[in-house]
Amino acid sequence: MGNLSTVGHLTWLHLLQSVLPVVLGTLISIPIARFAAGRRARGAGGRRGAGRVRRGVVVNAAALLYTVPSLALFVLLPLILGTSITSLTNVIVALTLYVVAMMVRSCVDAFESVSPEVLDAGTAMGYRPLRAFFGIELPLSVPVMAAGLRVALVSNISMVSVGAVIGIQSLGTLFTDGLRRDLMAEIVVGILATVVLALVLDRLVTWSAAALTRWQVRA
Amino acid sequence: MFTRITRRGMLSAGALAAASTLVLTGCGGGEDALDEGGDDRSIVVGSADFTESQIIAAVYAEALNDADISAETRPAIGAREAYVGAVKDGSVSVVPDYSGNLLQYYDEVTAPLTEDEVMEYLPQNLPEEVEVLDASPAENKDALVVTRDTADEHELTSIEDLAAFCSEMTLGAPPEFQERSYGLPGLKSNYGCEPAEFSPINDAGGPLTVQALLDDTVQVADIFTTTPAIKQNDLVVLEDPENNFLPQHVLPLANKDALSQDARDVLNKVSAELTTDDLIALNDRVSGDEKASPEQAAKDWVADHDFS
Amino acid sequence: MNVLEQTWKWFADPASWTGAGGIWSRLVEHLGYSGLVLLIAAVIALPVGVLVGHRRSGGNVVVGVAGALRALPTLGLLTLFALWIGLGLTAPVLALVLLAIAPLLTGAYAGVSAVDPVVVDAARAQGLTEWQILTRVELPVAVPVIFGGIRNATLQVIATVTIMAYIDLGGLGRFLIDGLAVRDYSRMVASMILAAALALVLDAVLAGAQKLLSSPGLSKED
Numbered sequence: 001m002g003n004l005s006t007v008g009h010l011t012w013l014h015l016l017q018s019v020l021p022v023v024l025g026t027l028i029s030i031p032i033a034r035f036a037a038g039r040r041a042r043g044a045g046g047r048r049g050a051g052r053v054r055r056g057v058v059v060n061a062a063a064l065l066y067t068v069p070s071l072a073l074f075v076l077l078p079l080i081l082g083t084s085i086t087s088l089t090n091v092i093v094a095l096t097l098y099v100v101a102m103m104v105r106s107c108v109d110a111f112e113s114v115s116p117e118v119l120d121a122g123t124a125m126g127y128r129p130l131r132a133f134f135g136i137e138l139p140l141s142v143p144v145m146a147a148g149l150r151v152a153l154v155s156n157i158s159m160v161s162v163g164a165v166i167g168i169q170s171l172g173t174l175f176t177d178g179l180r181r182d183l184m185a186e187i188v189v190g191i192l193a194t195v196v197l198a199l200v201l202d203r204l205v206t207w208s209a210a211a212l213t214r215w216q217v218r219a
Numbered sequence: 220m221f222t223r224i225t226r227r228g229m230l231s232a233g234a235l236a237a238a239s240t241l242v243l244t245g246c247g248g249g250e251d252a253l254d255e256g257g258d259d260r261s262i263v264v265g266s267a268d269f270t271e272s273q274i275i276a277a278v279y280a281e282a283l284n285d286a287d288i289s290a291e292t293r294p295a296i297g298a299r300e301a302y303v304g305a306v307k308d309g310s311v312s313v314v315p316d317y318s319g320n321l322l323q324y325y326d327e328v329t330a331p332l333t334e335d336e337v338m339e340y341l342p343q344n345l346p347e348e349v350e351v352l353d354a355s356p357a358e359n360k361d362a363l364v365v366t367r368d369t370a371d372e373h374e375l376t377s378i379e380d381l382a383a384f385c386s387e388m389t390l391g392a393p394p395e396f397q398e399r400s401y402g403l404p405g406l407k408s409n410y411g412c413e414p415a416e417f418s419p420i421n422d423a424g425g426p427l428t429v430q431a432l433l434d435d436t437v438q439v440a441d442i443f444t445t446t447p448a449i450k451q452n453d454l455v456v457l458e459d460p461e462n463n464f465l466p467q468h469v470l471p472l473a474n475k476d477a478l479s480q481d482a483r484d485v486l487n488k489v490s491a492e493l494t495t496d497d498l499i500a501l502n503d504r505v506s507g508d509e510k511a512s513p514e515q516a517a518k519d520w521v522a523d524h525d526f527s
Numbered sequence: 528m529n530v531l532e533q534t535w536k537w538f539a540d541p542a543s544w545t546g547a548g549g550i551w552s553r554l555v556e557h558l559g560y561s562g563l564v565l566l567i568a569a570v571i572a573l574p575v576g577v578l579v580g581h582r583r584s585g586g587n588v589v590v591g592v593a594g595a596l597r598a599l600p601t602l603g604l605l606t607l608f609a610l611w612i613g614l615g616l617t618a619p620v621l622a623l624v625l626l627a628i629a630p631l632l633t634g635a636y637a638g639v640s641a642v643d644p645v646v647v648d649a650a651r652a653q654g655l656t657e658w659q660i661l662t663r664v665e666l667p668v669a670v671p672v673i674f675g676g677i678r679n680a681t682l683q684v685i686a687t688v689t690i691m692a693y694i695d696l697g698g699l700g701r702f703l704i705d706g707l708a709v710r711d712y713s714r715m716v717a718s719m720i721l722a723a724a725l726a727l728v729l730d731a732v733l734a735g736a737q738k739l740l741s742s743p744g745l746s747k748e749d
Binding site for chain 2: 609610613614615692693694695701704705707708709710
Binding site for chain 3: 067069076162182187188191198
């Protein structure tokens with residue numbers, strides 16, 4: 001019983017540290033990516049010079065951020081945020097940055113996957129820019145975005161457990177505790193719980209994406 | 220010295236961490252924890268992030284409950300920075316701690332000290348929001364341990380005997396042993412013992428350390444005296460005549476406003492009755508083959524004593 | 528004095544750099560472990576990925592295996608193997624090899640299978656053997672994607688080798704774990720600055736290597 005509630009509590013902490021960053025990171029990435037993708041409607045055929053540079057800078061900056069090891073961010077962020085080193089906030093902010101690093105690229109690709117002709121058609125039908133974005137461009141870019149989201153989510157879930165090395169609680173705590181108590185079963189439970197969590201959330205993203213894109217023709 | 224500033228920073232940060240954990244978990248009875256006074260219904264027993272601390276915390280909570288004082292545990296808050304911060308700000312009422320390490324935390328101890336000296340200096344060095352209750356005879360401290368074979372071969376009973384052989388040995392210990400005053404520096408200054416090599420093993424004298432000792436990867440290891448594996452593997456704990464290792468008696472560290480006199484009495488009674496052998500037995504139940512939960516082990520120990 | 532100043536002092540102290548536990552030797556250890564892990568993982572993953580890509584079937588299995596491996600928490604494997612096998616190099620290397628296989632495998636598979644079938648058929652029509660098709664057509668075209676996988680794996684391994692110090696090994700993680708053990712935050716910060724710098728430098732080197740290795744005919748691609 002005691003064990004079960006411990007695993008439950010740690011799973012909750014783990015979820016918080018992995019899901020919250022995915023949500024926040026995606027919300028941050030969408031406007032950045034939209035900005036980087038540039039103006040594409042009204043038959044803007046080839047990308048003009050300035051747009052290409054803008055896209056390159058944003059995508060490369062995101063890739064550079066991704067190079068920094070996660071554990072490094074967990075340790076360095078308290079310096080900037082003034083938080084305690086064992087605070088969940090560090091993990092949440094660090095992983096949000098990672099999600100942004102991954103998702104900006106995916107979202108740029110996603111926006112570019114929407115055909116400019118469709119956007120032009122929207123304009124012709126009298127859609128104003130904001131409505132065209134939420135009504136046409138965003139829904140149409142969901143499939144490509146969801147693919148990126150799945151990768152971000154699964155990598156996040158395994159990265160969270162590394163925080164246990166410096167005392168941040170998550171399912172990773174079962175690994176460090178199991179090691180000290182010579183309790184392989186505890187470690188195995190931790191691994192299984194992490195994998196199950198990843199699988200379940202991955203399914204969830206797939207289903208939500210499918211539900212949001214019922215317009216897609218399925219094989 | 221710079222360490223003080225870092226500590227203060229980490230302390231307040233630790234409190235923040237504890238508070239944010241509280242907010243984030245949003246359950247487990249934490250709702251009273253921020254605004255408690257001397258109210259018994261809100262006793263929160265915290266613990267550090269290692270097993271024995273969780274067991275003793277469970278014993279405290281169980282004994283208080285046994286005396287009809289409602290108490291609950293908040294296990295594995297973290298390292299001392301984190302749980303001391305939580306006790307200071309009152310989000311945790313009491314945590315089990317160890318006399319020597321607690322003193323060491325507030326005051327850089329360099330000279331070897333006896334238990335009486337530790338208990339004399341400790342209250343003077345605590346921040347004003349916290350206090351320690353009676354220390355228990357139960358003790359769990361660092362000790363140098365060798366296999367029976369090594370002990371027989373070199374006729375070792377104390378670290379003094381070991382000194383002559385140190386230069387041929389690899390010592391396995393947690394990473395901090397390299398720098399702490401009781402670690403390599405203390406062994407050198409108190410006994411003239413300088414091991415040939417140091418192997419940092421990060422399991423707090425747990426299974427990997429014991430295994431390394433048994434398969435001769437290391438010849439001497441720093442293992443806590445209440446580790447059941449010492450008895451199980453017939454390991455020899457070397458005596459420490461120079462008091463290189465600080466005495467480490469178990470004692471409750473409490474927020475001054477968090478406990479009623481009744482609650483203090485119960486915890487003092489627990490301290491009086493808890494012995495080192497009890498600690499070994501409790502550890503064995505939780506970390507040995509039985510893998511009992513800390514709560515169950517604590518419940519059984521409390522059932523054998525009378526706190527009501 | 529704040530943490531950054533202390534960190535700076537630590538870096539400025541020549542004693543931090545030299546000797547058995549100095550930065551240079553930890554750096555060499557870190558690179559050594561990473562190289563060993565990547566070598567073993569590459570020997571396993573690259574041929575499998577390339578062959579499956581060449582046969583153009585079994586791709587689902589590769590993607591599934593890679594996904595499952597990605598979900599496995601490395602710290603969990605490390606502690607599990609350490610209890611199983613004991614101290615030493617075997618347990619952490621095994622855990623990290625499992626981590627590195629996923630990006631290498633998917634990179635090799637995706638790179639080769641993405642080669643235009645028309646090009647492959649044209650080569651076949653010209654009488655090239657399967658081996659020649661693989662080495663002269665598919666692999667050169669697949670280099671950028673395969674290399675992307677290698678870069679990805681390298682970054683992940685460099686980042687994760689830090690946790691080998693959690694057991695008893697060296698590498699840059701030693702400063703992190705030792706610093707944590709004595710509450711020396713500035714040393715932890717220094718360790719992570721080094722790890723981040725190493726990752727950035729290595730990624731730049733690999734990006735350069737990728738450019739040199741890729742056929743100029745492919746470089747127009749984004």
